[in-house]
Amino acid sequence: MKNMTQEPRNILSQHKVSITNPRIIVLDTLLDFGNPITIEELQSKLKGKVAKSTLYRVLNDLKKINILNEFTSPDNAVVVELILEEDSHHHHLFCSDCGEVIDVELSDEFEMMLVKEMEKVQKELNFEIKDHRVEMFGLCTDECSNCE
Amino acid sequence: MKNMTQEPRNILSQHKVSITNPRIIVLDTLLDFGNPITIEELQSKLKGKVAKSTLYRVLNDLKKINILNEFTSPDNAVVVELILEEDSHHHHLFCSDCGEVIDVELSDEFEMMLVKEMEKVQKELNFEIKDHRVEMFGLCTDECSNCE
DNA sequence: ACAATAAATGAGAATAAGTCTCATTTATTT
DNA sequence: AAATAAATGAGACTTATTCTCATTTATTGT
Known part of the structure; x- marks a missing residue:
């Protein structure tokens, strides 16, 4: 990015x-x-x-x-x-080993579905949702310049 | 919960x-x-x-x-x-006003789609994803005992 | 371009979250 | 119940972030 x-x-x-x-x-x-x-x-x-x-x-x-x-x-x-x-709107991927943080774009299809889920939650809990965040955790493998 | x-x-x-x-x-x-x-x-x-x-x-x-x-x-x-x-597996909703954190369960349909997205990311970035988290931010309204 | 005013900076003191130390207390094992 | 190992309390220590204040730098009006 x-x-x-x-x-x-x-x-x-x-x-x-x-x-x-x-x-x-x-x-x-x-x-x-x-x-x-x-x-x-x-x-x-x-x-x-x-x-x-x-x-x-x-x-x-x-x-x-x-x-x-x-x-x-x-x-x-x-x-x-x-x-x-x-x-563009994106999320983050964290390597638990080297600590690197990588930007990740998820599909529009997924984002649309997330918005729908948030709308459901808004109604059920009477909560006004302004923003969201998806975080993923794991290990970068041989592509990562930090870990080898 | x-x-x-x-x-x-x-x-x-x-x-x-x-x-x-x-x-x-x-x-x-x-x-x-x-x-x-x-x-x-x-x-x-x-x-x-x-x-x-x-x-x-x-x-x-x-x-x-x-x-x-x-x-x-x-x-x-x-x-x-x-x-x-x-x-059960759940995510979190944060009120920016009172700071309350609320557990939220999202639909199985959504979770399955998120897993698919993670599989895509794993392949593309050669990253082994172990876990994920969805966070939502906003304002709790009249239902919240803290804010009124 | 220049003086006056307002805003931003550097250096280090102050605060707060979290960790560490060590003498004492509490669990566990026999 | 005694011996051993583990956990605790109190406060010192460390580290991240904020605050203070004297000085420097930017902006504004002329």
């Missing part, structure tokens, strides 16, 4: 937040990595460039303008992922 | 772990609550009865014998839930 068409400066100005160095650097790093990334890994990539407190602030800023998705891996590590306009 | 048929002592002896007071108290509390619960809330229920360090140890023990499920809420709070033998 790597995407080089978007520029940090454009992203920021499109969302009407001021353009600052730390924001550009964080966005650059996320765009360059192109996959969901652990805060820990992100911190190590930014060591010496962006202060720890600033990193957390920038991540919060990005969440506020809805271009950052945050979730946790099975071992409770926080993972973030940029939401780019041309990204 | 509240279940009163299981006794802490039986659960522990069935899993060959020694029967101790803190373990009984923690299991009792989880059985009594009968729903997924935040560590924070669990701690407050056990205040003065079980030491913090012991609580975490007991929770780890229960995870080791596979009778405790752990996951995180959308705001990254850790939530635990007892896995009882007669519980």
Whole structure:
């Protein structure tokens, strides 16, 4: 899902937040990595460039303008992922061995069925469902660059 | 999914772990609550009865014998839930307002389709999928005892 | 382009969740 | 009931995240 068409400066100005160095650097790093990334890994990539407190602030800023998705891996590590306009709806696959997080697109057929299920749940439980998430856990095999 | 048929002592002896007071108290509390619960809330229920360090140890023990499920809420709070033998496969619904976590069963039809989707993903990505989870987010309305 | 104002940053202190240590207590085994 | 092994409590320690505040950087109006 790597995407080089978007520029940090454009992203920021499109969302009407001021353009600052730390924001550009964080966005650059996320765009360059192109996959969901652990805060820990992100911190190590930014060591010496962006202060720890600033990193957390920038991540919060990005969440506020809805271009950052945050979730946790099975071992409770926080993972973030940029939401780019041309990204399609997708879910995540976690390797329990190396910790890698992989984007997965499921079929439209499946997504439609999930929506129907959610509608049923909404009615039964009188709950207004806004969003959903499908997570899959397992082991990446020989294709994974981390585990061998 | 509240279940009163299981006794802490039986659960522990069935899993060959020694029967101790803190373990009984923690299991009792989880059985009594009968729903997924935040560590924070669990701690407050056990205040003065079980030491913090012991609580975490007991929770780890229960995870080791596979009778405790752990996951995180959308705001990254850790939530635990007892896995009882007669519980059926289910998913979770999170209220963004009051933080309540509700068990949801989805149709067999849907689950079968999800399994098919996972098989596709397994082949495509050469990933061995062991487990999955469907999470839904939204707002509970007038039925919820917490929000009004 | 420049001054004034508002917002963002860095560095480290503060807080909070979870783990670890170790002396004491409680279970289990014989 | 004694010996051995395991579990506990209390609090120290570690690590992730938030907060504070003095300084720097961006934005706005002229």
